[in-house]
Amino acid sequence: MRHIVTRLPELCFKEPVSWRIERGQQWAVIGPNGAGKTLVADMMQRKFALKEGEVVLADGLRMNEAIKSIAFKDIYSLADCRNTYYQQRWHATETEDMPTVESLLEAYKESPDLGKILRLFGIEDLLPKKLIFLSSGELRKFLIVRTLLSRPRVLILDNPFIGLDAPSRELLVDMLGKIAELEGVQVVLLLSNPDDIPPMVTHVLPVLDRACLPAMTREAFLEDKGLIARLFPTEAEGGMDAHGEISLPVEADKPASTHEVTLRMEQVRIRYGSRTILENLDWEIRNGEKWALFGPNGAGKSTLLSLVYADNPQSYANTLYLFDRKRGSGESIWEIKRRIGYVSPEMHLFYKENVPAIRIVSAGFFDSGGLFRKCDARQEEVALAWMRVFGIEHLRDRLFLSLSSGEQRLVLLARAFVKDPDLLILDEPLHGLDVSNKKRAARIIERFCERPGKTLIYVTHYPHELPACVTRRFELVKRS
Secondary structure, rough: OOOEEOOHHHHOOOOOOOOOOOOOOOOOEEOOOOOOHHHHHHHHHHOOEEEEEEEOOOOHHHHHHHHHEEEEHHHHHHHOOOOOOHHHHHHHHHHHOOOEHHHHHHHHOOOOOHHHHHHHOEEEEEEEEEEHHHHHHHHHHHHHHHHOOOOOOEEEEEEEOOOHHHHHHHHHHHHHHHHHHHHOOOEEEOOHHHHHHHOOOOOOEEEEEOOOOOOEEHHHHHHHHHHHHHHOOOOOOOOOOOOOOOOOOOOOOOOOOOOOOEEEEEEEEEEEEEEEEEEEEEEEEEEEOEEEEEEEOOOHHHHHHHHHHHHHHHHHOEEEEEOEOOOOOOOOOOHHOOOOEEEHHHHHHHHOOOHHHHHHHHHHHOOOOOOOOOOHHHHHHHHHHHHOOOOOHOOOOEHHOOOHHHHHHHHHHHHHHHHOEEEEEEEEEOOOHHHHHHHHHHHHHHHHHHOOOEEEEEEOOOHHHHHOOOOEEEEEOOOO
8 A cells, every 4th residue: 555545534544554565474453442453454455535545456456356354244244134133133933034154155165175164163063054043253253264265365354353262263373374374365464452463473563543653573563562552551541530440420329129039041942943052051140140151152152141131032932030020921021121231242233323322322221222212311411421431432423333343342331331230241242342441341340240239141252351250150062
């Protein structure tokens, strides 16, 4: 890229962007959430009209064939399910026309690499599954596999490790190493965590506040602790009280809930056609307990949580108690949801309304998308206060789809807290956050859960990210 200036001011960097990738180099573009990493990749692919500069490819290659990219949002490109994915995922009768993994790989059935790549990523068992029933981690692996089969010259991966369990992360690192050895194939990783830079990377382009810093070798970057501290400061700003502690916008005199059992599942069984997802599952969570939910990609974690949150109709065919009340005893879905704060990768995919971020956060008061409900002044004040706590008050009027994936995740986290819920369900809550924002979010969760009557279910593939308050664990095993 030579002296790139985009035509739209909101997509511009502070200085014209120039970046040269030499043959054989493997790159990581690294920086905090909202720094401009995705913009750099988009410039590279000529997704925007340019006011100045040019993008030049070697050997006269065509842009759409030479450069392929994968991002979390690309899950929707697999099928025409953008507006209905979140609901259809749990309604088997609405998924008859959804493609299977095998059908989506039909174009590559003659590829000599197909069997090897399927085995390497361990997704052979996914072939007969419908797209709609893949977990977010399985979807991410499938996207990577399908893109690799197209043999791009440059492969851009946006935070590829998030959502993957430990074995899958190891497989991806191994695969990236093998890709780097292929003649003519180069990788560009967009990363928000220095620890995610794999050994196959040779060079790093740091990005901060819409500015490209000097490029350097991987070794030089990892040794430059001052630069890393500049990119990812340890001290959070905003949302702090006079003593430097996180100050939460909650009512101090709000009485704690006195229910005894937050959640009880008895012999829960979930099936989709011939596939059994959960079988004879028993789990009890009492008021105030803090639980970690573990399990590999595809084990049924999201399915289990969909039962709790009343998104899955099979919850009414099973024995569940929530807040001392048996499911199906006359309560409405909205009565269930008004006491639960929830964020998940699936929910992140569902939010495709291009409205100001403050409206997304305010939607938490209404338990559904809530985009067409008007908040009163007090609710908007609380929503803005939570944005301040998460360090995103400055994004209040920015359109949601114009935000980076990390910024979007912070918005959805703020949404989960606005109604001061009794049960907090956090499914991969730090998904896509940079180092600094992970620390901030973890402190907020800890502070929130210090209060009596607050129950937590926390899902993660990274045990070291668990809040210290989590003292119990429940693990799902993937069924064959």
